[in-house]
Amino acid sequence: MKYVIGIDLGTSAVKTCLMNEQGQIIDEASCAYKLYQEKPGFSEQKPQDWIDGVMSTIQEIVGRYTGEVADIIGISYSGQMHGLVLLDEAGEVLRPAILWNDTRTTAQCEEIVAKVGKERLLAITKNPALEGFTLPKILWVKEHEPETYAKAKHFVLPKDYVRYVMTGELHMERSDAAGTLLLDIERNDWSTEVAEAVGIDRALCPPLIDATTEVGTLTEAFARATGLSSTTKVYGGGADNACGAVGSGIVTGGKSMVSIGTSGVLLSFEQTPDKNFGGKVHYFHHAVTDAYYTMGVTLSAGHSLKWFKETFAKESSFDELLASTEDIAAGSNGLLFTPYLVGERTPYADSVIRGSFIGIDTAHTHAHFAKAVLEGITFSLRDTLEIFRSSGKDIRDIISIGGGAKNPQWLQMQADIFNANIYQLQNEQGPSIGACMIALVGSGIVASFEEAVEKCVAIGEVFEPIAENVEVYNEIYNVYTQIYAQTKSLNEALQAFR
Template sequence: MKYLLGIDVGTTGTKVVLVTEAGKVTASAFEDYPLSTPQVDWVEQDPEDWWKATMKGIAKVMGDASVKTREIAGIGLSGQYHGAVLLDKAHHVLRPCILWCDQRTTEQVEYISKRISKEELLRITGNPASYYFTVCKILWVKENEPQVYEKLSHFLLPKDYVRLKLTGNLVTDVTDASGTLLLDVPERRWSSQIVDKLDLDKDILPDCRESIEISGAITKKASELTGLNYGTPVVAGAGDQSAQAIGTGVIKEGVLACTMGTSGVVFAPTSLIRHDDRGRLDSFCFAIPDTWHTMGVMQSAGGSLRWFRDTLCDAEIKEAENKRQDVYQLIVEQAERVPAGSENLIFLPYLSGERHPHSDAKARGIFFGLDMRHHKAHMIRSILEGVVFGLRDSIEVMKELHIPISEIRATGGGARAKLWKQILADVTNSKVITVNSLEGAAYGAAILASVGSGLYNSVNEVCNRLIRVIEETYPIKDNVKRYEDYYLLYRSLYPLLKDKFAELSSL
């Protein structure tokens, strides 16, 4: 039997899964690592932590499954978008990686907007300039750390640093490259026009390939460090949201992926590139050749609930430890006692600013309508509802772009909560589906490896064979009507508060 290895380099840790060619997960490992926040709005990580976590994860799954390394047909990579890994000529890391959620690059966004018109950026990259794109981080280093920039020879995205350690090659894929703001997204290649206008050196760009292409093979050194067979192929892979979509069978128009992880994402594959002229969504290359996707991202989805847990749920944490239960299950159970609408309590989930559709790093979270009748359970439910309201904001923009939506597939940690899925169905008035794949982006990376290594002919073939629907959640009619009124009120709040957010940040 042949096996595939899927590796997802995430924000909080790296997941490694070992999957049979028939799609069964035989072993899974997760190795966490820290975030660094040296200043307000700065978020960084040490790329060596990703590599150490990858090595540990590989050792664990291989040990747990008792599989011989020669049985691994291919390796797929996935990872967090937008991070800037800067390397010198010897491929040594020059500084900690500036992550996707870092918000220090406001001035660089203004610089890009002066050098390149919004219309030209949309035409070439499918997106307007915003603080999270990789090029903004590179430009920040150029201006603020010139001694580092002088040594810059190459840059990579997070998963591609792990690829470098595995294969020795400087390669990325079209999905991750789309998140740099340096890719000609319609043509699926680097844009010399953008590179020149931003006065960057084209030689810092890694080779860019389609997600199913082989990007290299395990080197002798990597074989010694990981135990993997020398010469095992490594495919290009994909950014985490593209890989997550693949891993849940979201591969055609009409099917929407909704990820409720630390961040929240709505993701729609499209046969033609579709971008919003107002830049309220991202338009990237998809992991299937000649396919694109439109994506809306909110900064704090599950992150909002995690903040609430860490700040106000000491009792639940202790109870979960005593009962050996998931603390989030205990938290969400409280919200089940509260009616839809949380009795007029609305939560704005802007704890880390907001990305889509507002692109406002200064936005902040709010409980709107809090009064004496509200208890902890109301606050919990309002968080669940506020996150879904925020996701619906992006869905509404997709509808404006005439992107068809026939079903929503829920993924991420939030998809394990029945109440959260019911709220998603009610707020969007859509059928919400859960599939048999629970390993997310790492599983999607393994699927891409199965195609690149020749076990399957196409992503469509393997997804149709391996992905199955296991649960369907339908909207409750009375809740749909109630939530419509609350959503319209929610949607009106950000425009009223935008200037006040900016004023607050300047104090």
């Protein structure tokens, strides 16, 4: 029996899984690490903490493994996107990594738009200049830490740095590179035009690889430290959303996925890079070679529910909170919630907007508010779905993963608000299973991602839309879509008091 390891490098922890050649997860381990937020808007991590966490989880799994370590033949990755790791001539880290949720770079985003041009940037990268992307972070270091920038030889993203330490080979994988604002999506290469326009040396950009590219084997030192064999082959891996899509079976045309975690994502497979969404959704390379995906993001999805629970229902469990809403009819008796607690990404890209409860009256109970939060999160994700559908995509079936897939009531709500069949997975492991599947394909244990899906992804319960709820939610959604415009100026005025 042969085995592969999938490493999911998240924002709060690393999760490592061991999968056999039959597609079964047989062991897993996780290790948390610290997030540094020393100033408002700053969010950083120490890359060494990622390395320590990866080594710890592999050591834990190998310690329980009873077979021959040489039978663990491949390793791949899923990684948090956009984070900036700067390396010097010797490959040493120059400063802590600036993460995807760091928002210090508004001025640098404005600089990119001014120097490249909004429409030209969209034509090349398929994405607007947002604080979360990597290029604004590079420009921030260039402006505020010129001595550090002067020493920089390369930049990499989090999982690409971990792979570099494990193999000694420096590359950047395309599904992650697509989130830097430096990749020409249609040409499938770094954009000299963007780099020159903003004054970045293209030599900072490492060689590009695909998710299933074999980059080499483990270094003797890393193999010795973890108990693995130095013959273990290492593959490129993918961005966390790309790996989540792979692990959910979104590897061919016509497939879509919704993921509700701290943030929320609605993602759809694309065969070509030439559709025009006008920057309203993200357009990235997939982990599947020569394929793409489009994606809209709700910044405060599960975060909104967590905030509501901790603020107004601290003594209740999430299960108790959701159970309290079961008898509340669709529409929460005229109460609406917008989940803009930290701004919003899709479709507004507005860091100033904030959330609202609209329509409160004395008939509303705690349960009405809880249900309105669930509905508001799902309405926000429908904003992305409407962009897809208005472009001509016929989306009738959606895989649901994350926290929003763990509650039958919420799954039914997704079916009703999206007017689509919602599919729950039997064994959801998130991006880590996608990382394992990349290693299966890269190593040749399976011939294709389609075959990997057959082995690894099993559909569970299906939730079909209820016609009367669909009708109610369509009417309420029309009201929901008006709240942003009606509250935008109010939130801009209130910003001075935050």
